[in-house]
Amino acid sequence: MPFQLDRFDLDAFVRATLAEDLGGKGDITCASVIPEDAVFSGVMQSRDAITVAGLPIAEAFFRKLDPGAEVSALVEDGEPVHPGAILMHIRGSARALLTAERSALNTVQHLSGIATLTRRYVDAIAGTGAILLDTRKTLPGLRVLEKYATRMGGATNHRMGLWDAAMIKDNHVAVAGSVGEAVRRAVTAGIERIIVEVDRLEQVEPALDAGATHLLLDNMAPDTLREAVALVGGRVPTEASGGIDLDTIRAKAETGVTYISVGRITQSAPAADIGLDFSPA
Template sequence: MQTPDLGGFDLDAFITATLAEDLGGVADAARDLTATACLKPDARLSAVLAARGAVVVAGLFLADRFFRALDPACTVKALVADGDHVAPGTALLRVEGNARALLAAERSALNSLQHLTGIATLTRDYVDAMAGTGAILLDTRKTLPGLRQLEKYAVRMGGGTNHRMGLHDAPMVKDNHIAAAGGVTEAVSACKAAGLSNITVEVDRLDQIEAAIAAGADRLLLDNMAPETLRAAVALVAGRVPTEASGGVNLDTIAAIAATGVTHVSVGRITQSAPAADIGMDYED
């Protein structure tokens, strides 16, 4: 199964560390006390991973890698593709191989698949809720430590768009930067002097917009503004720079926020608070 581009994420190290966490410090199926006691060394297992509810799938390649890590000779077949929206009861993946190894890898495979599928599913809910507004859904840096590349991959599978991957790839001047630098003009000027471009500046009041644009902002982050204030902000900006609404966004509010004319809406909840999808692994005769 093909592994997607994860931007340099060390997938081998992740697989090994996750299995070792569940198996007492080493990725060895023999450390699974129950499977080792109950099953003969050559026992075979065939199973399917199936969705219990309607989901948008993400992370099938992770399940494949977990199973193969403990049984390199196992056969794994994806029955759907990442990004597919599937109905309850849909079989996602079939695996066959050494029973001890597959059962030792089961929880690690499911945890990862459930987490990424949960993010993709919630992302799709937000994308659907803002459909027709013309605004683009962005993710944020509100991700679980160490899992950002995986979680942002899941956002893409759900139809969202990745914002900056970290502090290293795009400048964003926020309120604390402005306070510490002595003002928005000083902060933006310092960024430009450092050779930075595509500078986003955070504003939370209408009277900050002209100062931010005059300072050289390439984009405005409109923080925690109500829809009526966002409409006024968009009118003041008048298309001079792209705008991004952030803060207070949930499934009940995103349609109204996106309809104000902002270019983007960023939502931390899609990675920070997505519930795990209900996916199980079931024995097949």
């Protein structure tokens, strides 16, 4: 089955990425150094323990420039692999494969880096019942791919954008006048999902009374989170957010919150160390 993501055009992404690299003039290195009929084979290999993401996209880059290329993935996205694991075999036109190499590799390195870091956070809260969420802290133009990578790492997607849920935060409250008033306006507008950020316990009841369907408990210490969860009493899902890292996530997950959102899994993930080594076929 072709690789498909909602609101993502794979062919357009591949074309735009290659166009950026080729600059309308082509790969002058390959054109001058590599014979037109040369055939190369190669392997994509992980140099570290990672969670893989992005292999179908890498394949699309290779096939875009060489539709007849032989591309065989040895693992699936979402799988953990050990250092030295071979992820993919490739064979085809040397010019095409070398031209597509960097675009394909960059994508797999970036997405696998996100999936790998995400998996570390998911493992850190295992057994607590809390669910890891990603955020909208993604690179412009890459949100769908980066959120795909967090899913491969075991997280659940939060809002995909500004369109699929209302999220009332401190600046919205400041303009509206109060938490309750901001929520009432969203309810009046007919919005079904209304996520409300609260950073003080006294904001919990006004938000719920006005119709909030989800509370984001922002920058609360574990003891305060426990109080907030008790106040909510299961009426709506609760979400811990704000400044959470691998050192603090477990304690916050153990407070009973439904979700924990972490911007770091997309903002701060280092690229995975993956190489693509070619040899004459």
